[in-house]
Amino acid sequence: MIEHALADPALVQLAQPLQESAYDIVQNDTLLASSLWANVALAGLAILAFIYMGRDITGRARLIWVAVLLVPLVSISSYSSLLSGLTVDTIVMPEGHALAGQEVFSSWGRYLTWTLSTPAILVGLGLLAGTDFTKLFTAVTMDIGMCVTGLAAALIVESHLLRWVFYAISCAFFLAVVYVLLAEWPADAAAAGTSEIFGTLKLLTVVLWFGYPIVWFVGVEGVALVEDPAIVSWAYSALDIFAKYVFAFLLLNWVRNNLDVVNSNPSLLGSS
Amino acid sequence: MIEHALADPALVQLAQPLQESAYDIVQNDTLLASSLWANVALAGLAILAFIYMGRDITGRARLIWVAVLLVPLVSISSYSSLLSGLTVDTIVMPEGHALAGQEVFSSWGRYLTWTLSTPAILVGLGLLAGTDFTKLFTAVTMDIGMCVTGLAAALIVESHLLRWVFYAISCAFFLAVVYVLLAEWPADAAAAGTSEIFGTLKLLTVVLWFGYPIVWFVGVEGVALVEDPAIVSWAYSALDIFAKYVFAFLLLNWVRNNLDVVNSNPSLLGSS
Amino acid sequence: MIEHALADPALVQLAQPLQESAYDIVQNDTLLASSLWANVALAGLAILAFIYMGRDITGRARLIWVAVLLVPLVSISSYSSLLSGLTVDTIVMPEGHALAGQEVFSSWGRYLTWTLSTPAILVGLGLLAGTDFTKLFTAVTMDIGMCVTGLAAALIVESHLLRWVFYAISCAFFLAVVYVLLAEWPADAAAAGTSEIFGTLKLLTVVLWFGYPIVWFVGVEGVALVEDPAIVSWAYSALDIFAKYVFAFLLLNWVRNNLDVVNSNPSLLGSS
Numbered sequence: 001m002i003e004h005a006l007a008d009p010a011l012v013q014l015a016q017p018l019q020e021s022a023y024d025i026v027q028n029d030t031l032l033a034s035s036l037w038a039n040v041a042l043a044g045l046a047i048l049a050f051i052y053m054g055r056d057i058t059g060r061a062r063l064i065w066v067a068v069l070l071v072p073l074v075s076i077s078s079y080s081s082l083l084s085g086l087t088v089d090t091i092v093m094p095e096g097h098a099l100a101g102q103e104v105f106s107s108w109g110r111y112l113t114w115t116l117s118t119p120a121i122l123v124g125l126g127l128l129a130g131t132d133f134t135k136l137f138t139a140v141t142m143d144i145g146m147c148v149t150g151l152a153a154a155l156i157v158e159s160h161l162l163r164w165v166f167y168a169i170s171c172a173f174f175l176a177v178v179y180v181l182l183a184e185w186p187a188d189a190a191a192a193g194t195s196e197i198f199g200t201l202k203l204l205t206v207v208l209w210f211g212y213p214i215v216w217f218v219g220v221e222g223v224a225l226v227e228d229p230a231i232v233s234w235a236y237s238a239l240d241i242f243a244k245y246v247f248a249f250l251l252l253n254w255v256r257n258n259l260d261v262v263n264s265n266p267s268l269l270g271s272s
Numbered sequence: 273m274i275e276h277a278l279a280d281p282a283l284v285q286l287a288q289p290l291q292e293s294a295y296d297i298v299q300n301d302t303l304l305a306s307s308l309w310a311n312v313a314l315a316g317l318a319i320l321a322f323i324y325m326g327r328d329i330t331g332r333a334r335l336i337w338v339a340v341l342l343v344p345l346v347s348i349s350s351y352s353s354l355l356s357g358l359t360v361d362t363i364v365m366p367e368g369h370a371l372a373g374q375e376v377f378s379s380w381g382r383y384l385t386w387t388l389s390t391p392a393i394l395v396g397l398g399l400l401a402g403t404d405f406t407k408l409f410t411a412v413t414m415d416i417g418m419c420v421t422g423l424a425a426a427l428i429v430e431s432h433l434l435r436w437v438f439y440a441i442s443c444a445f446f447l448a449v450v451y452v453l454l455a456e457w458p459a460d461a462a463a464a465g466t467s468e469i470f471g472t473l474k475l476l477t478v479v480l481w482f483g484y485p486i487v488w489f490v491g492v493e494g495v496a497l498v499e500d501p502a503i504v505s506w507a508y509s510a511l512d513i514f515a516k517y518v519f520a521f522l523l524l525n526w527v528r529n530n531l532d533v534v535n536s537n538p539s540l541l542g543s544s
Numbered sequence: 545m546i547e548h549a550l551a552d553p554a555l556v557q558l559a560q561p562l563q564e565s566a567y568d569i570v571q572n573d574t575l576l577a578s579s580l581w582a583n584v585a586l587a588g589l590a591i592l593a594f595i596y597m598g599r600d601i602t603g604r605a606r607l608i609w610v611a612v613l614l615v616p617l618v619s620i621s622s623y624s625s626l627l628s629g630l631t632v633d634t635i636v637m638p639e640g641h642a643l644a645g646q647e648v649f650s651s652w653g654r655y656l657t658w659t660l661s662t663p664a665i666l667v668g669l670g671l672l673a674g675t676d677f678t679k680l681f682t683a684v685t686m687d688i689g690m691c692v693t694g695l696a697a698a699l700i701v702e703s704h705l706l707r708w709v710f711y712a713i714s715c716a717f718f719l720a721v722v723y724v725l726l727a728e729w730p731a732d733a734a735a736a737g738t739s740e741i742f743g744t745l746k747l748l749t750v751v752l753w754f755g756y757p758i759v760w761f762v763g764v765e766g767v768a769l770v771e772d773p774a775i776v777s778w779a780y781s782a783l784d785i786f787a788k789y790v791f792a793f794l795l796l797n798w799v800r801n802n803l804d805v806v807n808s809n810p811s812l813l814g815s816s
Contacts, residue, residue: 021702023702023703060678062678063677063678063681066678066681066682066685067681070685070689073689073717074689076713077689077692077693077696077710077713080696080706080709080710080713081696081710083703083706084696084700084702084703084706084707084709084710085700085701085702085703086696086699086700086702133335134332134334134335134338137335137338137339138338141338141342145342145345145346145349148349149349152349152352152353152356152358155358156356156357156358157357158293158295158356158357158358159295159355159356159357162352162355162356163356165352165356166349166352166353166356169348169349169352173345405607406604406606406607406610409607409610409611410610413610413614417614417617417618417621420621421621424621424624424625424628424630427630428628428629428630429629430565430567430628430629430630431567431627431628431629434624434627434628435628437624437628438621438624438625438628441620441621441624445617
């Protein structure tokens with residue numbers, strides 16, 4: 001009887017996972033794993049470089065330094081967490097999706113940790129522009145809204161329609177962030193004497209941040225034009241490398257070479 | 273052998289969910305679903321109206337506008353999330369509960385998102401009263417405590433006693449919020465010249481917010497005097513409509529007609 | 545047939561949990577349960593005492609009082625939540641761990657709620673030292689990083705290596721907090737005239753906070769030198785008693801006896 005029961009395929013399915021776990025998928029796919037390890041390594045290098053670059057940063061510029069240093073600190077935690085299996089899962093897509101009924105690899109931890117790292121980017125950028133509390137509060141709350149609703153879009157498994165409703169809500173929050181970056185902060189940056197570097201970083205940020213919803217759209221979680229999770233993961237990872245470490249390096253390097261400009265800026269958020 | 277195993281009711285139960293999912297419950301109950309769709313629609317209208325109403329709001333009143341705009345933005349995300357099945361579940365009630373051992377529909381996502389929307393309400397109200405940082409910090413932290421412990425009360429499935437312990441803790445946090453609203457902010461509002469509208473909104477908020485713990489108490493998660501989840505859901509939804517969109521409309525409408533009063537207020541949190 | 549199926553041990557395992565739940569473990573282990581109840585009782589007493597002690601605290605000292613009052617408020621919620629079974633679990637340890645393959649009791653809710661209570665401690669301490677926004681922002685963000693990555697270390701079940709990677713990241717965040725406490729705030733406290741009490745509380749905090757990673761290291765989640773979850777739980781609980789309630793009592797008692805010193809301090813964060 002016992003032997004028979006164990007030989008029954010339907011019961012064997014109940015006793016063990018149907019497929020390999022998300023952790024195993026990462027372990028068994030070198031390209032996918034490399035997209036995560038590359039960011040662990042680069043975030044680690046960025047942390048060391050930024051700590052070294054910060055040794056002479058004093059005055060209110062120091063708040064910019066701390067905010068920007070948080071970016072690779074969150075990032076190394078985020079990518080280690082994806083590698084550990086804690087924040088990746090296989091998600092069964094709902095009816096209507098291109099891969100309906102199939103298990104799709106989701107690195108949903110990315111959306112969770114962007115909730116912490118992208119506000120740090122905006123705080124650094126807003127302080128550089130010498131903006132006021134209201135505009136920084138607007139940018140940061142809309143950004144958090146963007147990330148949290150993006151996380152919801154990734155996790156919904158019972159309604160294809162509502163995955164896209166959340167995609168649309170997340171994009172609407174994103175446009176509010178873009179509005180602050182393009183229509184409000186440039187004037188503040190001009191008044192603060194930081195226009196040149198702000199213009200570069202603003203452009204870098206807006207262009208690269210548009211990449212994320214595009215990758216989501218074409219990737220396995222969206223319309224699945226690209227079905228290989230390793231390629232989707234590398235696309236996000238490449239965006240992160242430029243939008244996070246390169247961005248942060250350019251910002252910090254300018255700040256430490258222009259301490260007098262930053263520290264003479266009567267920003268509401270500055271402190272000695 | 274296989275046929276016999278599949279015919280065995282005990283095994284069939286293992287191979288499929290015991291009951292319909294929380295998502296299916298919403299889909300199959302028009303009254304319940306309408307309590308969620310109504311708020312999606314009204315939150316959407318409120319967002320459009322508030323963006324329109326904000327076009328002329330300048331100065332430090334703009335921070336009030338952003339805070340209040342967050343209320344329907346969080347709300348539309350919250351109700352879409354309930355509809356998607358992501359933040360609803362069926363919870364098996366512990367021994368001692370009126371519905372012990374039964375699966376009860378829980379829209380626990382409400383408590384989670386109130387953690388974000390109710391602080392926005394209090395920030396708007398506190399800025400209107402021209403209060404200081406200490407009192408606003410008190411109101412917001414106690415409010416977050418109220419929502420997080422309310423979420424815990426809803427999610428506990430192994431101890432009936434501790435569901436009510438958390439209900440009591442949540443109510444204690446609520447009373448701290450009520451204390452700030454009734455005993456501290458009226459004097460600040462008088463000094464700021466916003467007493468009339470503050471008095472109205474304070475009353476509206478305190479009366480409606482008392483409704484939430486009452487609904488919890490009588491509803492399926494509490495003593496289960498009301499056992500229909502659709503009625504409980506509509507009670508919460510109706511409270512949300514008045515405590516969120518009507519409240520926010522009254523606040524914003526007064527602010528845009530009294531910009532000079534708000535912008536001449538030397539509030540600690542104001543910014544140009 | 546049905547009788548045979550139910551008598552089959554393999555099937556019975558499928559139909560019920562393999563072992564007792566984390567909630568049952570707490571219920572059936574008096575020593576473990578007492579480590580939680582002791583803190584519920586002491587946090588409750590601390591709340592009552594602190595509310596009584598705060599009746600005469602005015603001016604900017606009131607912000608210190610609110611921050612410090614949050615510590616036992618979060619703590620009573622945290623320990624009630626552990627007792628309710630909501631934030632405890634049994635975790636199957638990964639290959640390489642001393643208890644690999646075994647179910648280990650984890651009170652992971654501790655790490656989650658420290659994310660809320662330890663920033664409140666640092667806000668109280670930073671305000672006492674009259675520090676500026678930049679340094680307080682640094683201490684609080686590094687502290688939150690410490691708690692969130694500590695939570696990740698506790699929850700990872702698929703990679704032994706990455707449990708320790710997160711342990712190391714969490715310790716690195718901790719060292720950043722220690723740096724602010726030992727190298728930056730003493731000078732601020734000297735300028736604010738609060739050196740004596742700050743020195744005591746700084747020492748108390750640094751020494752006790754080093755205890756937490758040590759307990760993690762030797763406990764069931766680390767190298768498992770100590771395998772009894774009740775002893776590990778009591779170690780954390782004893783640390784909490786001194787690092788939270790005793791710390792908070794000493795801080796509040798000094799503040800209410802030296803209101804003039806605190807309220808004459810031109811701290812950036814103070815408010816009337």
